[in-house]
Amino acid sequence: MPVQLFQWHGESFSIPPRATQLLVGQYCANQAYVLDDMHLGMQFHCEVDLPKLQCWLELGAGEMQRSTSPGVQKPHTILQTLEADLARSQRTADRIYARWAQGLAR
Numbered sequence: 001m002p003v004q005l006f007q008w009h010g011e012s013f014s015i016p017p018r019a020t021q022l023l024v025g026q027y028c029a030n031q032a033y034v035l036d037d038m039h040l041g042m043q044f045h046c047e048v049d050l051p052k053l054q055c056w057l058e059l060g061a062g063e064m065q066r067s068t069s070p071g072v073q074k075p076h077t078i079l080q081t082l083e084a085d086l087a088r089s090q091r092t093a094d095r096i097y098a099r100w101a102q103g104l105a106r
Contacts, residue, residue, distance in 0.1 A: 003092050004085045005031075005044040006053060006078070009071060013043065027071030032096075037103050046093035050086060053078075 012028040015021055016035055023032035025043070032042045048056075057064075057075045064072055078085070 003088050004081070005046050005089055005092065006048050006056075006085075007044040007071070007073075009043075009069070013041075015041070025071075027069070034100075034103075038100075040096075040100050042096075046089045046096060048086070048089065050082075053082070053086065 007028075009028070013030055015030050015033040019033040019035040019039075019041070021030060021033050023042075025031040028043055031044055032040070034040055057078065061075050064075055
């Protein structure tokens, strides 16, 4: 099920050898991976809260507007569904970090 997560970048990365891809995205294929059942790498910010996102929108507005990358969200687009997207994003963060913590406890 697709979830709107917060990011605005045109870069991507390759996952390390032996890593398992966890999440994919429309514009950046490798969004998250796990290595050795304990090392978690993510390209997005599911943990972001409203104050931090508002700061990012303010500080990065010019860069976001100038970008031609389809993977870069525009501030006005983010604001249209901000409340619902933040809630889903934080629920996703809760699930990801809870699962990750279980692996660390082994």
